[in-house]
Amino acid sequence: MRRFRKFSAFALASVMGLGAVASESFAVNAAGEESPQLTIEVEGPGTVSVDYDDVSRTITAAKTFEEHLAAGTVLDINATADVNAEVASVKIDGKNHELFSAGPHYQFDWKVPEGDSVISVEFANIANIQEGTASKERTATPETEETAQVTSGSPVEEEDAVMETVTQSKLERQFQLTPEEEKAITQYQKGDYTSALELRKKKVEEYDLQEVVDSDYFLTEEFLQNYGIYGTSWNGMLILDPNVRLDYESEPYINMQRSAGGTVTNLTIHYWYYGGGGYMDGGTWDIATPNHGSQLAFCANGMQSPPPAGTTFGTPVKQNNENLRKALYYGYNGPQNKLTNYSKEQQVIFTNDLVSMANTGTCISANIGGGWIWRDYVSSIWNQLQSWPSPPSDFVAYIAPTSGSGMNWQGITTPYQPLAYGVYEEQKGHLSLQKQSSNTTITDGNNCYDFTGTEYTVYDKNKKAVGKLTIPDNSKDNWSNIIELPFGDYTYKETTAGKGYALDPTEYKVTIGPAETHPAGYVNMHHVYAKDNPQSDPIEILLQKVDSQTDQGKPQGSATLEGAEFTVKFFAGINPNIDGTATRTWVIRTDSDGFTYLDDAHKVSGDAFYKNSKGIVVLPLGTVTIQETKAPQGYYINNERFVRTITASGQAEDVKTYNAPKVPDVVNELILTKVQIGTTVPVGGTIYTHTKPDGSTEDLTTDENGQIKLVGLALGEHKILEKTASAGYVENPHEVVFKVTETGITMITDLTDKNMEWSAGKNRSPEYGLKVNEEVKEYDLKLIKINEHDKILPGAEFTIYEDEDCTKAIETLTTNETGVLVFEKLEDRKTYYFTETKAPAGYRIPVDKNGDAHVYELRAEATPAEGTFNFYVDGVKYTVANIDGSIHLEDGNGTTIIAITVINYTSGKLPETGSNWTIKLIGAAIIFGIFGYVFSKNRKCKTTI
Numbered sequence: 001m002r003r004f005r006k007f008s009a010f011a012l013a014s015v016m017g018l019g020a021v022a023s024e025s026f027a028v029n030a031a032g033e034e035s036p037q038l039t040i041e042v043e044g045p046g047t048v049s050v051d052y053d054d055v056s057r058t059i060t061a062a063k064t065f066e067e068h069l070a071a072g073t074v075l076d077i078n079a080t081a082d083v084n085a086e087v088a089s090v091k092i093d094g095k096n097h098e099l100f101s102a103g104p105h106y107q108f109d110w111k112v113p114e115g116d117s118v119i120s121v122e123f124a125n126i127a128n129i130q131e132g133t134a135s136k137e138r139t140a141t142p143e144t145e146e147t148a149q150v151t152s153g154s155p156v157e158e159e160d161a162v163m164e165t166v167t168q169s170k171l172e173r174q175f176q177l178t179p180e181e182e183k184a185i186t187q188y189q190k191g192d193y194t195s196a197l198e199l200r201k202k203k204v205e206e207y208d209l210q211e212v213v214d215s216d217y218f219l220t221e222e223f224l225q226n227y228g229i230y231g232t233s234w235n236g237m238l239i240l241d242p243n244v245r246l247d248y249e250s251e252p253y254i255n256m257q258r259s260a261g262g263t264v265t266n267l268t269i270h271y272w273y274y275g276g277g278g279y280m281d282g283g284t285w286d287i288a289t290p291n292h293g294s295q296l297a298f299c300a301n302g303m304q305s306p307p308p309a310g311t312t313f314g315t316p317v318k319q320n321n322e323n324l325r326k327a328l329y330y331g332y333n334g335p336q337n338k339l340t341n342y343s344k345e346q347q348v349i350f351t352n353d354l355v356s357m358a359n360t361g362t363c364i365s366a367n368i369g370g371g372w373i374w375r376d377y378v379s380s381i382w383n384q385l386q387s388w389p390s391p392p393s394d395f396v397a398y399i400a401p402t403s404g405s406g407m408n409w410q411g412i413t414t415p416y417q418p419l420a421y422g423v424y425e426e427q428k429g430h431l432s433l434q435k436q437s438s439n440t441t442i443t444d445g446n447n448c449y450d451f452t453g454t455e456y457t458v459y460d461k462n463k464k465a466v467g468k469l470t471i472p473d474n475s476k477d478n479w480s481n482i483i484e485l486p487f488g489d490y491t492y493k494e495t496t497a498g499k500g501y502a503l504d505p506t507e508y509k510v511t512i513g514p515a516e517t518h519p520a521g522y523v524n525m526h527h528v529y530a531k532d533n534p535q536s537d538p539i540e541i542l543l544q545k546v547d548s549q550t551d552q553g554k555p556q557g558s559a560t561l562e563g564a565e566f567t568v569k570f571f572a573g574i575n576p577n578i579d580g581t582a583t584r585t586w587v588i589r590t591d592s593d594g595f596t597y598l599d600d601a602h603k604v605s606g607d608a609f610y611k612n613s614k615g616i617v618v619l620p621l622g623t624v625t626i627q628e629t630k631a632p633q634g635y636y637i638n639n640e641r642f643v644r645t646i647t648a649s650g651q652a653e654d655v656k657t658y659n660a661p662k663v664p665d666v667v668n669e670l671i672l673t674k675v676q677i678g679t680t681v682p683v684g685g686t687i688y689t690h691t692k693p694d695g696s697t698e699d700l701t702t703d704e705n706g707q708i709k710l711v712g713l714a715l716g717e718h719k720i721l722e723k724t725a726s727a728g729y730v731e732n733p734h735e736v737v738f739k740v741t742e743t744g745i746t747m748i749t750d751l752t753d754k755n756m757e758w759s760a761g762k763n764r765s766p767e768y769g770l771k772v773n774e775e776v777k778e779y780d781l782k783l784i785k786i787n788e789h790d791k792i793l794p795g796a797e798f799t800i801y802e803d804e805d806c807t808k809a810i811e812t813l814t815t816n817e818t819g820v821l822v823f824e825k826l827e828d829r830k831t832y833y834f835t836e837t838k839a840p841a842g843y844r845i846p847v848d849k850n851g852d853a854h855v856y857e858l859r860a861e862a863t864p865a866e867g868t869f870n871f872y873v874d875g876v877k878y879t880v881a882n883i884d885g886s887i888h889l890e891d892g893n894g895t896t897i898i899a900i901t902v903i904n905y906t907s908g909k910l911p912e913t914g915s916n917w918t919i920k921l922i923g924a925a926i927i928f929g930i931f932g933y934v935f936s937k938n939r940k941c942k943t944t945i
Helices: 179-189 197-206 221-227 322-330 344-360 368-385 922-936
Strands: 037-043 046-052 055-059 065-068 074-081 085-092 105-111 117-125 262-274 278-289 293-299 317-319 395-400 405-407 413-415 419-424 428-437 455-459 465-470 483-486 488-496 507-512 525-532 543-547 565-572 584-589 603-606 617-620 622-630 641-646 662-665 669-676 687-691 697-701 707-711 716-724 736-740 745-747 756-759 768-774 779-787 797-801 809-814 820-826 831-838 855-863 868-873 876-878 887-892 895-904
Touching (some): 046 117, 074 085, 074 117, 179 197, 262 344, 278 344, 278 395, 278 419, 293 488, 322 344, 322 368, 322 395, 322 419, 344 368, 428 465, 483 488, 488 525, 507 525, 565 617, 617 622, 622 662, 697 707, 779 831, 779 855, 797 820, 809 820, 820 831, 868 887, 868 895
Parallel strands (some): 037 117, 543 662
Antiparallel strands (some): 037 065, 046 055, 074 105, 262 278, 278 293, 293 419, 395 419, 405 413, 428 483, 455 465, 488 507, 565 584, 565 622, 584 603, 669 707, 687 697, 687 716, 716 736, 736 745, 756 768, 779 820, 797 809, 868 876, 887 895
């Protein structure tokens, strides 16, 4: 044993064995009407539940129960007080219920009499109860000596032989918890051992207990063995006691010195918590006896200290004490337990007090806290015990005298308590087991679950197998065979589970003793019951929604994987008809990552979920179908039906046979492609305005490939309108309207004569396209008329034609005062012909070398997307590099202008066509002129330069 400097209160901390009263059926046998009226009234902070037949009702202070019920109807009545309140009184027709004791809960069965009756239940806040009542006394400080020397009955090292004195101040919080400590205990009872970690750590540091706690700051077995069960009763140290954990299993004492009389093999502590932060605890002892095997024993002297596991005792002595036999017979774990209306913890505590009172004339509850527990609970049971029938003669009470000493609940060193137990001797009984499902919601109507072949092995006190309980095929109500066993204590444990059920790991106890005779003649018939947890799959992920192109849970474009809805159907049984009616159906929605789960957060509608013994949503054994019924925004719906089967596996409750599918969806996609009309040249930089179904807009620009990809479009009508044309191109004025559905994209606008082409994709594919053929912007032709001396010549007339024969005139213009005229809006990739049709005064129309009026041939081939503008004058190619000279390009505020200078001569020079060559011989010019006039009667206007 180690010495802990600050810890002074290692005296035994728990109040041992108080008893409990069995609330038997209360009946009023009075003559009355056939259907008497029952009235149940409630006053104060609490709730009363009433269950009878298949009816369940709840009554509060604001709601009175008034029903006409058949005489003889049995009601299960439960009164539960609110927090910080208790059941103050229960009266039937104005009289106190004969077994009533105040507390947070009260339950009793009641048979409707033949006349009208009234049941009144009153609840009261504990804080409002007058001083001197039982509830007030619950917080009283136990009376102790001003000082008491605390010693341990266990061996200690020499340096730890002396412990500090327990002062009155340190005893003030025996069996009391602060609200914070009480909350920690409540958390333990829910399986939460983490929230109060810092509180435990602080308590450990306060008493220097670091060497006797585990990593979770709970006391070790060493501590509990050394200081006994009362070592944690002071100053809130109960929060360090591992016995209060739900998952705590004490280590059985193995290396013990057995004696001729027997040995304590295990001490189990039971805690009873009542309002105001108070609690009590009591023990039950598993003892190994030489003649009666393993027995459950109780303390026979509550004023002495409880013996720990490993304590040896002398030969058990048979008792002739009638009250002792009754306490053991009718108390907790007795053959005829009359305390079942109380909690297990109360039963253990009350039984210990009844046994102690019968053996010594006193008990803990009569001494602690002013004796309020004795007055409020145990004394009424003790009084009733006097009138209860004597147990069968073969039920024998024994007391085992123990060896050693320790500290009792007062912090005083006393001998160990003697232990009492009762047994039947030299008789036999029979045993049969009924197997039940712990979760009929899962198993009812599902032939994947079957108890046939379930087997339990029964063991005697020496752990020797003495029989098997097996569920046969076609067993009525899943009852096993019947086996015969000598009177005594047995354990039975499942060794083979039924189909679809988890193997029950529990080792159950049963005492074979006096009992009623079975109709088939089996005497002392005992029926036991065991439940198995059905196997099920606590699926973590129901499915994942992915993009079919990327196979990833990441959407494309404006699409989202959130909001896809799936109809999930569960079909119970083996090889069900999945085209028929499902056992249960749910509609589940995906989250932003494309995942969905079977839980309320993702549930859209449907039946209640199946849950396992831990309250986790599961799928039972059977078949599940999953089908998408609503696609997420931007995707087409996937019509595939996914089928999964959940099968039995292993022996645990949880199986992992569900395989979550990946459900791919095809994203909807429309590709707008902009090309120069008549070519495959993509036109980038064109800005479009996209109007969405909700009326919002966005501006989109064609990329270097001339494309805009609209991916993941919302359902509904969309509009596309060119906002700004790319440089060098003509803006297309036509708005396009199309509709997106879950199955495809439909073009609504008639694209005839709009320079657009629509390609409809296949269902559930992205192959939808809108091709827009963009026209090249028109250009202008500028003619500049001068003479050989660069003098501006107004009044020169030119005509432009669309045909080579100059028969289809387009326009005729005359140079203005600056000698300039402009033919506007000439089309790209169209050949034009122009010639001077009237010379200015004093000038002649220029002629070619053949003497004909010169006809110019003009053609432009622009590709603005590539930055080119090639044009041809009389077959000679010019480019954007030609920005000066007699033939060059100009920019007219965004309009491309081809500028050509034409020279007229005052003398007989040949025409200036941009080559600047002249006719030197005037005579020759005149001759050519004459011939030209003559021949022109039979020639077209074209003249080759």
